[in-house]
Amino acid sequence: MEQLVIVFGAFFVDCLLGDPRSKYHPVALMGSMIAFLERVFYRATDDAGKKLFMGGMLLLIVLLLCFNAAEGMEKLFRQLRLPHLGMALESIALAFMISPRSLAEAGMEIYHLLREKDIAAARQAVGMIVSRDTETLDEAEIARAAVETVAENTVDGVIAPLFFYFIGGLPLAVLYRASNTMDAMIGYRNEKYLYFGKIAARLDDVLNYIPARMTGILFVIAAFLLRKDAVGAWRMLWRDASKHPSPNGGYAEAPVAGALGIRLGGENLYFGEVHFRAHMGDPEQPVDAGAIRDTIRLMYTAAILFMLFAYAAFSIYDVYVSWL
Structure with a gap:
């Protein structure tokens, strides 16, 4: 049950304070380390095999350093003479690995700009959270980009870190966040990173496999609780999830x-090139600012459901053990 207290504490801390925008934020430090090691290991003149090997070396070094640092922190927290202080510090450390409030704030900023019809500012704001070109997006495309990002990042930024914390404590949650950060930085299928970032991208796919599918089911339950179309959510989960180019994003x-x-889904522009992503869902309603707000509500509800289900699972396990 101690893990549950820490998880609820981390979620509360994030909802209350959010992520401080600082170069000393743990995830920002991970990014700086990855960028430094990329400069050390990447050579444009290397052949495909060497790029693949060097990218794998970068991945291994980053994961080992992050895992060992988190393991040391966790041991330190649990050796403190004041156990409640140790749990509080671990909750704060875990809070750095999740980002529901940051997702919500980014989405709501775009929501308000669209409501105010400030399309230029909305394009700029959505450009901060997506990798596609946003200079020519209209209102519906801006809203679509925001909805897709909040939905997909519910896995990366909320459910997956908590899932790995339950499995392996703070070290595994930090390892997941490091892997996910690496994928965001070098896991692209372009000329530079196709081979150098390939192992990082594949590892991120593997780590997100179970959390993504759990998130899909949680979204269906959240839709029911929020009086949205839960039947439609379930139907699209089975019909369209596999259409996404990512093995996990569609879930x-x-x-x-x-x-x-x-x-x-639909046409997206990346560095001036048009890429088509298969459609998911049926166009019964327009994709507008309200869809962003509703997606944020689904995200928070799914996160709370995950923690409640974890609490129920731990409670059932404790009762079972007491009967043995």
Whole structure:
């Protein structure tokens, strides 16, 4: 049960304070370390095999350093003479690994800008959270980009870190966040990173496999609780999730599309090139600012459901053990 107290504490801390925008934030420090090691290991003149090897070396070094640092912190917290202080410090450390409030704030900023019809500012704001080109997006495309990002990052920024914390404590949660940060920085299928970032991208896919599917089911339940279309969410989860180019992204986006009666996917512009992403959901409702707000509500509800289900599982386990 101690893990549950720490998880609830971390979620409360994040909802209360959010992520401080600082170069000393643990995830920002991970990013700086990855950028430094990339400069050390990456050479544009290397052949594909060497780029693959050097990218794997970068991945191994980053994961070992982050895992060992977190393991040391966890041992220190648990050796403190004041156990409640140790749990509080571990909650704060775990809070740095999740980002529901940051997701919500980014989404709500775009929501308010669209409501105010400030399309130029909304394009700039959505450009801070997506990798696609945003200079020519209209209101519906801006809203779609925000909805897709909040839905998909419910896995990366909330459910997956908590899932790995329950499995392996703070070290595994930090290892997951390091892997996810590496994927965000070098896991692209472009000329530079196709081989150098390939192992990082594949590891991120593997780590997110179970959390993504759990998130899809949680979104269906959240849709029911929020009086959205839970049947549609379930139907789209099964019909459209596998259409996403990522092996995991569709399991978050498809049920959200079904729950809100909207269609996600379509044409996206990356560095001036048009890429088509298969559609998910049916266009029963327009994709507008309200869809962003509703996706944020689904995200928070899914996160709370995950913690409640974890509490129920631990409670059942404790009762079972007491009967033995």
